[in-house]
Amino acid sequence: MKTLVKGALAGAAALAVTSAPAVAQNLMISASLPQVHMWVGQSLDPFADKLEERTDLTFTRFYAGELVGVGRGLDALQGGTVDIVSPLLAPYIPGAFPLTDISQLPVYGTDSAQITRAFQKLMDSDVELKDGKTFYEYEIEPKGIVAWGLGASGPYAINTVSKEITSPADFQGLPLRAGAALQTMTLENLGVNPVTMPAAQAYEALSRKTIEGILLSVADWKSYSMTELLKYSIEGVALGHWESYAAISKSAWDGLSEEQQKAMDEVAREVALENAEFIQKQYLEVRAAAEAAGTTFVQASDLPQELQDHIAEASVATWKQWIETMEADGHPARKAAQLWAELVQEEGGELPPGVAEYLAD
Structure with missing residues (x-):
């Protein structure tokens, strides 16, 4: 097995010049889907809930496209409309995430948990794909965001x-x-x-x-x-x-303390795997x-x-x-x-x- 990068966003975290002091702050988080959807009520909400329990971060939540509609998540992050978009529906943003559709290639005998783990490994992989860049460095970093895979859909x-x-x-x-x-x-x-x-x-x-x-x-x-x-x-x-991302703007990420960044990385990974278990159930x-x-x-x-x-x-x-x-x-x-x-x-x-x-x- 190939050696994987330790820590979901080790490379992304290293891009922050300094770590901000731990201070209470509120982040705006948006979903274009309603709470009944498995990527909202069983992903966005647990993500925000756990971070509010474990850190001094709080979240103002927007659902069902009331702030950011389907396919507009990346623009909203890059333009500063919101701090976090989950789910960032990458396949609905033509041309922006060319390799993310890879999870939609046909396979046999897979379920949500298997693909969620495989996608996490893909994002963590240190295998160079082009010009010395890994999947994460090629697909995510140039967008000015920090991202994690969600719980993959079922087959x-x-x-x-x-x-x-x-x-x-x-x-x-x-x-x-x-x-x-x-x-x-x-x-x-x-x-x-x-x-x-x-x-x-x-x-x-x-x-x-x-x-x-x-x-x-x-x-x-x-x-x-x-x-x-x-x-x-x-x-x-x-x-x-179907796979996609929970994503925070790079500017909002850089405004977090090292402890807050570490907690967000851990929670995002944890929630993705729990979400996959929910999807299977x-x-x-x-x-x-x-x-x-x-x-x-x-x-x-x-x-x-x-x-x-x-x-x-x-x-x-x-x-x-x-x-x-x-x-x-x-x-x-x-x-x-x-x-x-x-x-x-x-x-x-x-x-x-x-x-x-x-x-x-």
Whole structure:
């Protein structure tokens, strides 16, 4: 196993010229999602609560986009509108975080806790990707923020209102919601007609049959009131996991004392892992409730072999397409993907057949 950086933000903390004295201060923290969402009520609030208990920091909290809307978190941090944004929905900020979508690459046999740990390792890694820069130095530091990974979503599954997928032909032209560019690649490789929209807008689209289904983790159904709406789901293959960040502006970070910085780093990591445990628990609860309401859950390994092969081929194609597209834009996607593949497998996940061979070329 590669040696990982000790301390989530050892490099970021070292950038502070001096440590401010320990003083009580209030920080403004904003979420673009409502408290019912697992990244708010079970992440932002515990993060702020624990820091208020352990330090002299206090937080003024804003929810559901009342201060900063979806996709505006980075601007708000850089412009000083708020001190902390959680979740900073990186995939909704086109071009700003080119490598963060890596967690949405298709894998097999993974859950929230595995991907959360793998993503923490990715952010801590001292493996150089380009120009001597690690993942954190390449992806986070240039934005003027200090960031931590959140509890990863559960595995993104193919879910439909009524359509059962029994052959590759059933994917052809099927209108399904995707939430980010990499998910769109995956769906296109399956033959689906992807419709990109935030998950919060999908309920109405599904209800009106504007779309037939959605790429979304089962644990997230409750957050978007979809438990009794979706009636068919393919499990066992994760068409990615949604990851993002809790982030504080560099100026606000530099205003913290060394003790406050240390506490924030520890709490952010602790809450991410607790959040992952909650997400897994919520997955089991939501799945049981949906099954009781008539939803059919099908394991990918129980699908017809032709369909299994089609999903595997589409998954490999997505890894290749994402890497080659990012590399063409000058980003170190191949090295990042090699590192990510290693970390996912360390956590017990599996790669789609053919990915390891492609990465080794």
